[in-house]
Amino acid sequence: MNWLFDSHIHLSDDEYDSDMPYIINCMKKMKIKACCVSEDFVTSKKTIKISKNNELIFPFVGIHPCNAEEKIEPILELINQNASDIAGIGEIGLDTTYVSTESDINQQEKLFKSQLSVAEKLQKPISIHSRKALDKIYEIIPSYSLKGMLLHWFDGNKKQLNKAMELGFFVSFGPLLVYANDKQVLLSKTEVDRILVETDGPVKFARCFELKTAQVSFIPSVIFCASKIIRKSYDEFTAILEQNSKNFLGI
Numbered sequence: 629m630n631w632l633f634d635s636h637i638h639l640s641d642d643e644y645d646s647d648m649p650y651i652i653n654c655m656k657k658m659k660i661k662a663c664c665v666s667e668d669f670v671t672s673k674k675t676i677k678i679s680k681n682n683e684l685i686f687p688f689v690g691i692h693p694c695n696a697e698e699k700i701e702p703i704l705e706l707i708n709q710n711a712s713d714i715a716g717i718g719e720i721g722l723d724t725t726y727v728s729t730e731s732d733i734n735q736q737e738k739l740f741k742s743q744l745s746v747a748e749k750l751q752k753p754i755s756i757h758s759r760k761a762l763d764k765i766y767e768i769i770p771s772y773s774l775k776g777m778l779l780h781w782f783d784g785n786k787k788q789l790n791k792a793m794e795l796g797f798f799v800s801f802g803p804l805l806v807y808a809n810d811k812q813v814l815l816s817k818t819e820v821d822r823i824l825v826e827t828d829g830p831v832k833f834a835r836c837f838e839l840k841t842a843q844v845s846f847i848p849s850v851i852f853c854a855s856k857i858i859r860k861s862y863d864e865f866t867a868i869l870e871q872n873s874k875n876f877l878g879i
Contacts, residue, residue: 630866633873634662636780636826640674643830665719667692686715693723717747718755776876800824803833
């Protein structure tokens, strides 16, 4: 049985605190590993703590673009102190939803570039938030020598997807894929060796997920749906995803 990977989930979110023993037990029984991403200094510290002595969790630390006003020095110190234990840098990126002035945009870009430099220096994979900013990210990325690059919850168009493939990105699809036709079309156009799956918990999803907080246990449903779209058996696709995940993580 292949290992399944949730490539992007916020297990450091307070929403999961009371359920963490259940979540870890579920991951063990279902053979699921997870990339636990962070949004700021506090959640980055928590992510590292959660991952201690737990080989099922790959800790990603960083500052989300919604927190671009946060000082970067503490997070850089945290990364340097825990470099050998950190699996990747994330969730980092750009998002014009959170900016209102040119100064805000510049601050976001400065923060993003600083964290890319750290990822380059340490040769760690990155998990990127790219809402409404894909083209700008495509301009920035080629200036760095990076290992694994993930555009989580890919939400671009077909042209932008082609560019992502050209630049060597992985792209991930989540529970929305089960009932969103536009995501299904994008998946069908994605190179198979560049596909990852995620939950982005604690985001809540409608339809069959009944607006419940996303759990790692949603991953098999996402994979089953995706396997039908790309016309591969479930087992065949899980083997592909396991290898893709390992390639992304560099393991």
